[in-house]
Amino acid sequence: MGEVEIVKEKNIKLWNKNFFLLWQGQLVSVLGDVLYSIALGFWVYERTKSTAIMGTLEAVTMLPRVILGPFAGVFVDKWDRKKIIVITDLIRGIFVTFVGIAAFMGFIQVWMVFVVGVINGLCSAFFNPSVSSVKPDLVHKSKIIKANSVTSIAQSGMDMFGNAIGGALYVAIGASAMFLFNGISYIFSACTEMFMKVPKITRKNGESTFKEDFKEGFKFIWGFKTFKNIFIFACGINFLFIGGLTLLIPYFEDTPFLGAKRYGFAMTAMALGMMMGSILLSILNLNKNKKYKISIISIILCTFGFSTIALIENYSIIIMIMFLSAFFNIIFNTIFNSVTMIIIPKNMRGKVNAIMGTLSAGLTPFGALIGGVLGEFIQLKVAIFALFFICFIISIGLIFIKGIKKVLEFEGEGEDIDELINSTNALYNK
Numbered sequence: 001m002g003e004v005e006i007v008k009e010k011n012i013k014l015w016n017k018n019f020f021l022l023w024q025g026q027l028v029s030v031l032g033d034v035l036y037s038i039a040l041g042f043w044v045y046e047r048t049k050s051t052a053i054m055g056t057l058e059a060v061t062m063l064p065r066v067i068l069g070p071f072a073g074v075f076v077d078k079w080d081r082k083k084i085i086v087i088t089d090l091i092r093g094i095f096v097t098f099v100g101i102a103a104f105m106g107f108i109q110v111w112m113v114f115v116v117g118v119i120n121g122l123c124s125a126f127f128n129p130s131v132s133s134v135k136p137d138l139v140h141k142s143k144i145i146k147a148n149s150v151t152s153i154a155q156s157g158m159d160m161f162g163n164a165i166g167g168a169l170y171v172a173i174g175a176s177a178m179f180l181f182n183g184i185s186y187i188f189s190a191c192t193e194m195f196m197k198v199p200k201i202t203r204k205n206g207e208s209t210f211k212e213d214f215k216e217g218f219k220f221i222w223g224f225k226t227f228k229n230i231f232i233f234a235c236g237i238n239f240l241f242i243g244g245l246t247l248l249i250p251y252f253e254d255t256p257f258l259g260a261k262r263y264g265f266a267m268t269a270m271a272l273g274m275m276m277g278s279i280l281l282s283i284l285n286l287n288k289n290k291k292y293k294i295s296i297i298s299i300i301l302c303t304f305g306f307s308t309i310a311l312i313e314n315y316s317i318i319i320m321i322m323f324l325s326a327f328f329n330i331i332f333n334t335i336f337n338s339v340t341m342i343i344i345p346k347n348m349r350g351k352v353n354a355i356m357g358t359l360s361a362g363l364t365p366f367g368a369l370i371g372g373v374l375g376e377f378i379q380l381k382v383a384i385f386a387l388f389f390i391c392f393i394i395s396i397g398l399i400f401i402k403g404i405k406k407v408l409e410f411e412g413e414g415e416d417i418d419e420l421i422n423s424t425n426a427l428y429n430k
Helices: 017-048 051-078 081-105 110-138 141-173 175-193 210-222 225-246 248-254 260-283 288-307 315-343 346-361 364-377 380-400 404-408 417-429
Strands: none
Touching: 017 051, 017 081, 017 110, 017 141, 017 175, 017 248, 017 260, 051 081, 051 110, 051 225, 051 248, 051 346, 051 364, 081 110, 081 175, 110 141, 110 315, 110 346, 141 175, 141 260, 141 315, 210 225, 210 346, 225 248, 225 288, 225 364, 225 380, 225 404, 225 417, 248 260, 248 380, 260 315, 288 315, 288 380, 288 404, 315 346, 315 404, 364 380, 404 417
16 A cells, blocks of 8 residues: 555545544544543532642643653654554553542552553653654545544544533532543554554655754744644643643532533533534535635634623523534634645654644643643633634734645645745745
8 A cells, every 4th residue: 555545546535444444433532522621620629629730630631641741752753653552542542541440449549640640641751743644644635624524523523522511420420431432442443453454654765864854843833933833823822722622621610500411411512512613624626725614714713602602691692602613613623634734744743743743733732731721820811812812813813924824725635745845935035
């Protein structure tokens, strides 16, 4: 199997055994993650009554991805990507299962979930760039948007189902069973992913050193000025956005007309919005010339919608806004992620994806921490509004990035990546 699975040009199919195994593995573990996240959030808050500790937990989970991201990406391009995917899922499964057993037996402590959070972050640092690197090798480039869309549909579906029952399950069966389910879901995913066939990465000029690979990844991004600027803006948005999201659980918990069950339904509405957006993209053959406008309008409407949540005291309207905001969020993310998969050369996907992930998510642990600390000192609704509204302002700024239209409309077929880089870089010299 070469760069993409061998297909007849006139009969290109999305689904094949390898893509299906990757897809269903992510589907099962997403449901476990949703239940784990809901249970963990409420469990920690009930134990500590501290939004700062909740924010710190979010931070320590994300920090390993931020610190190790660029380095992990280099190893992804050197190692067997299938083994990385299987082993990291297995490790996460073992440790999260331990947390579930500890909760069942009554000896679980807050520090244990912090340790497991760090381990999850370490595994994610290798797992995420591996999946991003593998997917373009399992489907034809003309099917990348659809591949990302059906992945989002599955994940949103599990997200929706998990959030719909998450709050009620927490009340009915408690955190221990929900922790255990997530651990088992990781182990199941690892077992099924073992049957994937993933092509090896071949190097034209022999084996390069770690230092050379590391520099190559940074050189690609920093030499592509439009790409670099997009991720600088993404850093700002993610930094503040995660702070706002961190405060939603305590906001729902402490607000009389909301609560744990309604939080679950609100997350379900978001998942449904993401699913609807993904279904739409999986059906439509998106016109190249419309990608830029659709992407920018989507991210602006998404951030504006979230900025209004804490100002509204009608639960039905909150649900509708969260649905629409998530719908627009997935539209932007799917289009942009698909473009980046096409743009990045195969032998650089691991390191470049990891560096991009670090750039876009690098400040999010501190965002979670700051969100949690803000929640200790000012009214929750004020903190949530401020964090999301600044995200909205930053998203408007994306319009002014030179060359962003050319990047978002790049499709690869008959187009040269070097020409794209040179033409967009030239805009900065005028």
